[in-house]
Amino acid sequence: MEDRIGVVSRAENRINISPGPDVNTFESSRNFGLSWSRNSVMREYFISHGRFSKEMSFICSGLRINISKSQLLEWESPRGESNGRLLYSGVHIYEIIIRYCVDYWSTVFPIRVSFFNGANQDETKITWVSWDKVLASKEHGGLGVSSYFALNRALLLKWMWRFISDDGSLWCQIIRALYGPRIESHSTNLPSNWCSILREVHNLKSHGFDFWSHCRKRIGNGTNTRFWLDCWIGNKPLHLVCPRLFMLELDKDISVADKMNGPRSFTFRRPIRGGIESQQMDSLNDLLQTIVLSDSNDRWVCDLAGDGSFCVKDIRNRIDDVILPSTPIPTRWLKIIPIKVNIFMWRARLGCLPTRDNLVRRGVLVDSTACPSCSVNEESVNHTLFCCDLARTVLQRICRWWNLALLDWISFQEWHEWFLSIRMSSTNKLLLEGVFSVAWWILWRFRNHLIFEDIPPKRSEIFDDIVLLSFNWCSNRCCKTFSWTEWLKNPHCISL
Numbered sequence: 232m233e234d235r236i237g238v239v240s241r242a243e244n245r246i247n248i249s250p251g252p253d254v255n256t257f258e259s260s261r262n263f264g265l266s267w268s269r270n271s272v273m274r275e276y277f278i279s280h281g282r283f284s285k286e287m288s289f290i291c292s293g294l295r296i297n298i299s300k301s302q303l304l305e306w307e308s309p310r311g312e313s314n315g316r317l318l319y320s321g322v323h324i325y326e327i328i329i330r331y332c333v334d335y336w337s338t339v340f341p342i343r344v345s346f347f348n349g350a351n352q353d354e355t356k357i358t359w360v361s362w363d364k365v366l367a368s369k370e371h372g373g374l375g376v377s378s379y380f381a382l383n384r385a386l387l388l389k390w391m392w393r394f395i396s397d398d399g400s401l402w403c404q405i406i407r408a409l410y411g412p413r414i415e416s417h418s419t420n421l422p423s424n425w426c427s428i429l430r431e432v433h434n435l436k437s438h439g440f441d442f443w444s445h446c447r448k449r450i451g452n453g454t455n456t457r458f459w460l461d462c463w464i465g466n467k468p469l470h471l472v473c474p475r476l477f478m479l480e481l482d483k484d485i486s487v488a489d490k491m492n493g494p495r496s497f498t499f500r501r502p503i504r505g506g507i508e509s510q511q512m513d514s515l516n517d518l519l520q521t522i523v524l525s526d527s528n529d530r531w532v533c534d535l536a537g538d539g540s541f542c543v544k545d546i547r548n549r550i551d552d553v554i555l556p557s558t559p560i561p562t563r564w565l566k567i568i569p570i571k572v573n574i575f576m577w578r579a580r581l582g583c584l585p586t587r588d589n590l591v592r593r594g595v596l597v598d599s600t601a602c603p604s605c606s607v608n609e610e611s612v613n614h615t616l617f618c619c620d621l622a623r624t625v626l627q628r629i630c631r632w633w634n635l636a637l638l639d640w641i642s643f644q645e646w647h648e649w650f651l652s653i654r655m656s657s658t659n660k661l662l663l664e665g666v667f668s669v670a671w672w673i674l675w676r677f678r679n680h681l682i683f684e685d686i687p688p689k690r691s692e693i694f695d696d697i698v699l700l701s702f703n704w705c706s707n708r709c710c711k712t713f714s715w716t717e718w719l720k721n722p723h724c725i726s727l
């Protein structure tokens with residue numbers, strides 16, 4: 232037992248003084264979704280058992296899954312005890328967690344995809360929407376699931392951010408001693424973790440995300456900011472704005488404070504001449520007119536967050552926006568209806584439902600392409616949700632219920648144009664769109680029951696289901712409540 236306490240303490244001590252990303256720290260573990268603290272249950276469990284439990288390993292991985300009840304993964308203890316002697320030592324404890332997480336990420340990715348597609352791991356199903364579209368943000372037409380690629384890069388960039396922000400930690404000092412004080416002079420060719428992080432930043436730039444373009448210095452007293460080389464005024468460093476003046480500069484690393492406290496040209500190797508040099512001096516003076524130094528320290532700000540702080544979530548979203556596919560039409564997402572209905576609507580609008588015409592297009596053999604409801608026309612998304620007699624009847628009843636003029640739509644585009652044109656308060660429109668979404672979801676559910684259930688569903692219940700389900704879902708998700716009678720009689724008069 233005492234051995235284990237010693238092992239844990241040594242591990243914690245070694246980790247807490249670790250030289251940064253080479254060994255990793257527990258702070259980064261929190262970013263990864265890992266949880267560990269000196270007094271945590273995990274620590275006590277490890278001390279008394281000499282290993283982590285299955286559940287704890289999943290707590291480490293950031294998912295609160297009771298693995299003993301789950302069939303997703305089989306558990307094997309990464310290291311065990313031999314002849315009563317503990318094989319864990321020092322940072323190995325943390326390495327185990329990290330190694331387990333790496334395995335976990337590679338395992339959980341296909342689980343994620345299979346789960347979304349409604350398939351078990353050992354079976355394949357048609358993928359109706361590409362996974363990249365699912366990951367993309369809602370503003371770009373996706374579902375906003377977000378990728379692990381972006382998350383991992385954002386976490387790596389946090390190391391960059393911590394280095395340039397100089398939090399005074401030991402690992403920062405070691406990196407500075409090994410590679411130099413300026414990050415732009417650090418080599419990317421060496422086989423070290425730090426260099427591989429730097430390489431990843433360069434790779435991101437080639438993908439279209441330039442992290443450094445979002446970082447700038449906010450000037451306080453100007454002592455820790457290089458006048459020419461740091462980006463602290465405008466969008467570019469001054470050596471790019473005034474290259475001819477920079478060539479005249481004797482002290483290329485001169486600070487803002489030193490440069491501002493004297494004539495601009497006092498560190499030039501010769502007086503400036505007319506022409507381009509004079510022009511650049513004029514524009515430099517114009518730029519510097521508004522700069523007033525204060526007593527506070529200079530600090531780095533990241534322009535991806537409103538308050539200038541580094542936020543993994545913002546970086547992750549931005550990387551996703553750059554690398555994932557984007558459509559000009561944002562995803563319509565209604566908070567007043569359940570996620571499953573929103574996802575159904577997203578797929579329906581993309582035309583990615585497994586209707587019979589889509590199945591034939593994918594090479595699936597089907598007995599008939601006819602609509603299972605009317606048996607007249609070919610089944611397509613637009614037919615099932617708009618043109619089929621059943622759909623038209625249902626949608627028209629909704630219009631009567633909401634006191635709206637009756638119209639026939641043949642596609643989501645037509646319906647959407649009509650929806651934008653009707654006069655109604657925005658909150659009522661929200662409810663109305665929710666009702667239509669529920670109606671389409673129920674029509675699709677009816678179609679599935681018709682095909683796959685032995686007992687055919689009743690058409691007469693469709694509209695009642697729409698009214699009841701939309702009331703339950705919408706009323707429970709709205710800030711204000713409304714009565715069932717109100718919903719039945721005057722839904723268009725409900726004020727939220």
Ligand SMILES: [Zn+2]
Pocket residue numbers: 602603604605606607608614615618619620
């Ligand atoms: Zn039909």
